[in-house]
Amino acid sequence: MKGYAMLKIGESGWIEKEVPAIGPMDALVKPLAVAICTSDVHTLWEGAIGERHNMILGHEACGEVVEVGELVRDFKPGDRVLIPAITPDWNSLEAQAGYSMHSGGMLAGWKFSNFKDGVFSEFFHVNDADGNLAHLPENIDPVDACMLSDMVPTGFHGVELADVQFGDSVLVIGIGPVGLMSVAGASMRGASRILAVGTRPVCVEAAKKYGADEFISYKDGPIADQVLAMTDGKGVDKVIVAGGGVETFEDAVKVLKPGGKIGNVNYLGGGDFVTIPRVEWGVGMGHKEINGGLMPGGRLRMEKLGSLVSSGRLDVHHLVSHVFDGWDHLEEALFMMRDKPRDLIKPVVRIEG
Ligand code: NAD
Ligand code: ZN
Numbered sequence: 001m002k003g004y005a006m007l008k009i010g011e012s013g014w015i016e017k018e019v020p021a022i023g024p025m026d027a028l029v030k031p032l033a034v035a036i037c038t039s040d041v042h043t044l045w046e047g048a049i050g051e052r053h054n055m056i057l058g059h060e061a062c063g064e065v066v067e068v069g070e071l072v073r074d075f076k077p078g079d080r081v082l083i084p085a086i087t088p089d090w091n092s093l094e095a096q097a098g099y100s101m102h103s104g105g106m107l108a109g110w111k112f113s114n115f116k117d118g119v120f121s122e123f124f125h126v127n128d129a130d131g132n133l134a135h136l137p138e139n140i141d142p143v144d145a146c147m148l149s150d151m152v153p154t155g156f157h158g159v160e161l162a163d164v165q166f167g168d169s170v171l172v173i174g175i176g177p178v179g180l181m182s183v184a185g186a187s188m189r190g191a192s193r194i195l196a197v198g199t200r201p202v203c204v205e206a207a208k209k210y211g212a213d214e215f216i217s218y219k220d221g222p223i224a225d226q227v228l229a230m231t232d233g234k235g236v237d238k239v240i241v242a243g244g245g246v247e248t249f250e251d252a253v254k255v256l257k258p259g260g261k262i263g264n265v266n267y268l269g270g271g272d273f274v275t276i277p278r279v280e281w282g283v284g285m286g287h288k289e290i291n292g293g294l295m296p297g298g299r300l301r302m303e304k305l306g307s308l309v310s311s312g313r314l315d316v317h318h319l320v321s322h323v324f325d326g327w328d329h330l331e332e333a334l335f336m337m338r339d340k341p342r343d344l345i346k347p348v349v350r351i352e353g
Pocket of ligand 1: 037150174177179218265266268
């Protein structure tokens with residue numbers, strides 16, 4: 001089979017590989033559509049997870065089951081499925097402790113294009129098919145379904161980590177596709193006011209549709225100063241971090257009210273330390289909580305998020321700014337994600353149909 005791989009840091013291309021063998025609980029899946037992620041850019045060009053040789057990239061896809069192991073109960077060849085970016089080992093101790101995304105070690109539930117070949121390939125392997133796949137609702141287009149692999153669960157996890165409650169004022173730092181889903185999730189959870197940091201018109205327009213009320217540019221000076229000015233010096237109840245670097249935590253702590261919570265889903269690709277401003281952190285006693293997490297994967301989560309889209313309560317289509325047809329365009333889409341033209345939110349490559 002052919003797959004689009006990271007040859008080494010900074011170099012990528014098509015390679016030939018054996019079709020993956022599946023174990024008794026696994027499935028072999030062929031993609032119907034794949035999406036490119038900022039994380040693919042971190043991995044390939046920034047070397048964020050270290051060196052990888054001939055590893056097939058990609059972790060966002062919607063697909064069709066080709067083959068299943070003899071112990072798989074609920075999926076069969078021909079089924080169209082949602083595939084989460086994170087595919088935990090559900091019998092691990094970490095999963096039993098409630099942190100399935102770290103099954104087998106920190107961040108180890110993230111397997112595609114990290115510890116094993118990813119989804120930019122004619123076929124890919126899914127471990128624990130009954131635990132990780134979900135049936136694709138009939139009314140969801142495979143292109144939109146790719147947003148359920150990572151963007152929706154990650155953006156929503158930021159909302160969970162920040163523990164957004166009815167009536168909360170919420171600041172979302174970064175409104176790329178993940179931050180946009182944090183805006184949507186905060187709105188669904190009953191936020192009364194959503195401030196968003198971001199200026200690209202295409203993102204601002206989408207953020208308005210998802211429920212953001214006011215916008216801030218990080219190029220106009222410190223985020224904290226702007227937020228405090230907009231809130232009469234009071235700050236906000238919750239902060240979700242979905243963009244920027246280590247320095248965003250300083251702003252996040254400064255604008256948080258006592259008792260507030262920060263939910264970070266941003267991938268901190270550089271810098272050795274996250275600094276917490278001592279005084280604004282209540283000299284250590286401010287009850288300002290900082291949570292950061294990898295998105296939860298798994299079937300239950302995928303089924304629930306799939307229902308949200310199929311019922312019409314969440315329209316993910318505003319995230320899809322570019323659709324390409326066929327593998328021939330995969331590289332173009334990947335390079336586009338790296339170069340981030342101003343009208344880009346998320347590029348998707350349709351493989352069939
Ligand atoms: P993106 O690059 O499309 O969006 C990030 C946005 O932040 C951009 O629009 C950028 O302009 C903006 N930004 C840059 N500097 C900023 C600053 N100082 N303040 C505010 N905004 C700033 O990426 P994305 O796809 O939306 O993903 C967001 C982050 O989440 C990435 O780091 C990605 O790797 C990470 N991620 C994490 C998980 C997880 O499970 N936790 C999953 C997927 C992606
Ligand atoms: Zn992703």
